[in-house]
Amino acid sequence: MTISRHITGWLMAAPLALVLALFLVLPIVMVVVVSFWGATEWSIYPAFQFDNYAFLLGSEVTYRVFFNTLKYAAITWAFTLIIGFTVAYFLAFHVRSLTWQIALFLLCTIPFWTSNIIRMISWIPFLGRNGLANSALISWGVIDEPLEWLLFSDFSVILAFVHLYTLFMVVPIFNTMMRIDKSLIEAAADAGASGWQTLWHVIVPLTKPGIMIGTIFVVALVMGDFITVRFMSGSQSANVGRMIQNDIGLLQYPSASATAVILLITVLILIGTLLRFVDIRKEL
Structure with missing residues (x-):
């Protein structure tokens, strides 16, 4: 009975958790990922570098x-x-x-x-x-x-x-x-x-x-x-x-x-x- 209630609780919370994951967590993760990318005057390229943070924190x-x-x-x-x-x-x-x-x-x-x-x-x-x-x-x-x-x-x-x-x-x-x-x-x-x-x-x-x-x-x-x-x-x-x-x-x-x-x-x-x-x- 306790296990059934536990599963029911998770199922009831799943739709809201899915919405939060798709429209809150995922966009934040994407912003964090893009913040490490590089950019030139005409293009953006995937990378893992701290140039953007170094420029901001050094300005x-x-x-x-x-x-x-x-x-x-x-x-x-x-x-x-x-x-x-x-x-x-x-x-x-x-x-x-x-x-x-x-x-x-x-x-x-x-x-x-x-x-x-x-x-x-x-x-x-x-x-x-x-x-x-x-x-x-x-x-x-x-x-x-x-x-x-x-x-x-x-x-x-x-x-x-x-x-x-x-x-x-x-x-x-x-x-x-x-x-x-x-x-x-x-x-x-x-x-x-x-x-x-x-x-x-x-x-x-x-x-x-x-x-x-x-x-x-x-x-x-x-x-x-x-x-x-x-x-x-x-x-x-x-x-x-x-x-x-x-x-x-x-x-x-x-x-x-x-x-x-x-x-x-x-x-x-x-x-x-x-x-x-x-x-x-x-x-x-």
Whole structure:
């Protein structure tokens, strides 16, 4: 009987395992293999060499681009965490009605019913030199001439990232906060804890798994995003995703694969480091 259940379990898991093997594991293996191939200006040839990695790791440009990518990820993470935690806290502890919680949560998701590109590009007429933001500031007398740094700058890139990915921080934090026993909040208040003490010593520690899940989502998405950096920086800034895109555009697939492998390893190291601080398995 036990053997039969064991075989049944494997058979039930086989379709999903096959899909993951074909559409996740196999493409990654192919990228790793191609990263060791060689390339000339007119051809790509199979080989096993470390020229692509040696060139990338020996180039100062690579380190600058990776630093820029990590900078975008860190700043975006900080803003999405602050906004996401605040929104989730309000929904979980200040909105008493379940109906209103659902309604307000759905309201937060309305912008995500459209394409990421549409939501990103919608910032351009708002932040442009003659856009709504500059026009309003000039009409109010705050500035005398349009602000050039609002668009096609790191500011616009990070603003777009925060807009695109904040919900990925709100959802796991809100889900974790809804599982917190409200009697713990009441016990902290009865023990004389202030609101800030309750927040810092009770709510934040119990919300760490949700924060960690949101962090993984945001960091992974920002580090792999290239289209946002291209449009919102006016092609004046670069990240690792843009490096890969440029290599693919030049048909330099081995170099693009090597960059993708290094990016994958970097993201996995970051995620592995985060998982050492919090056990998120109880949230899954």
